[in-house]
Amino acid sequence: MDLVKKLYENVGARWLLAPGLSVLAVLWALNLTAQRRAYEAETGIKAIEAALARSSARTAELKGARDSKSKTSVRIKKALAGAALSKKALYENGLSLQEEKRLLEKQLEIMATYLQIDVQAGKIHLLRGDQINKSFPFPYAPLRVFGNEKRAMPAICRITARERFAFPERAKTEKAGEGLKWEPPQSGERLRYKPLGEFVIFTDGPLVLHAPVAEAALHDAYPHICAGLSREAAKGLYERVFIGNKLLTSGIPAPASPRPSAPKSTPAAKKRK
Structure with a gap:
């Protein structure tokens, strides 16, 4: 300042x-x-x-x-x-x-499929509904009885089994005590090479449908009613039917027993004539 x-x-x-x-x-x-x-x-x-x-x-x-x-x-x-x-x-x-x-x-x-035996035409018809799907010829008209079969043909029967090969003797079921004893077929002394033909169809009646058999004596001894189907017809039926299908048999004549073969004539009989 x-x-x-x-x-x-x-x-x-x-x-x-x-x-x-x-x-x-x-x-x-x-x-x-x-x-x-x-x-x-x-x-x-x-x-x-x-x-x-x-x-x-x-x-x-x-x-x-x-x-x-x-x-x-x-x-x-x-x-x-x-x-x-x-x-x-x-x-x-x-x-x-x-x-x-x-x-x-x-x-x-299965329910719509059923079989009908037409003896007059000699055919077994496979039907679905009301339409014939296939027909299979059979030579035994009327049907034939073998093995002294006693049961009569029912008006309606059902298929109970289909077997490629079937032995004449069926499985046996017996009551043993509190359980069941079941003996299968083709056991013991029974031989497998003697089946009841091929393409076998069993019913709950006496009728059995099958192909020709190898041994006629074995076939004739088995109690059943037979239609004598050929192998082709039996195979066609076998491939097209189901277990449980109905088989209509009403209106067919009573099955016939096979006719015994006529005795051979002898020279003495000819001389008598």
Whole structure:
């Protein structure tokens, strides 16, 4: 301050006014510049804060969208897994329904299939419904009785067994105490090479349909009623009938016993004549 006073006293006020004004102008300019820069900085800070706010809002929005997509993805995966399981279950149910349909169709075919003996035409007709599907000729018209068969032909009988080869003796079941004793066929002294022909169809009556046999004596000794089918006819019937099919025998004449062969004439008998 003493220096200023001495300058003021020695130089004078008018010489100090100009530098002071210059200093004041410089300071004022610097102040304006600082204020402008402070304003610009404040404006930039506000812009940055606004941008940060928008960025935070956008970030929250994106996070919400991501969470929503994640939840949606989880639901879609569960739905796809459920759809796959449903598709698998639907496929398995479809297979089961197809199998049931096949079985029902087969049962319907079995129920609709039956045989009818036409003695006048000498044929056994295979029918489905009212339509003749196939006819198989047989030479024994009327049917013949073998082995002293006593049972009469029922009006309706059913097929009880189909066997590629069958021995005349059937399996035997006897009650032994509290249990059952079952003796299978073709055992013991019975021989396997003497079957009752081929393509044998047993019924719950005395009728047995089969192909020609190798040994006539064995065939004639077995009690049954026979149609004398050829091998082709027996095979065709065997391949087309089912166990449980009906066989209509009503309206046919009583089976005939095989005629004994006529005795040979002797020279003495000729002389008597």
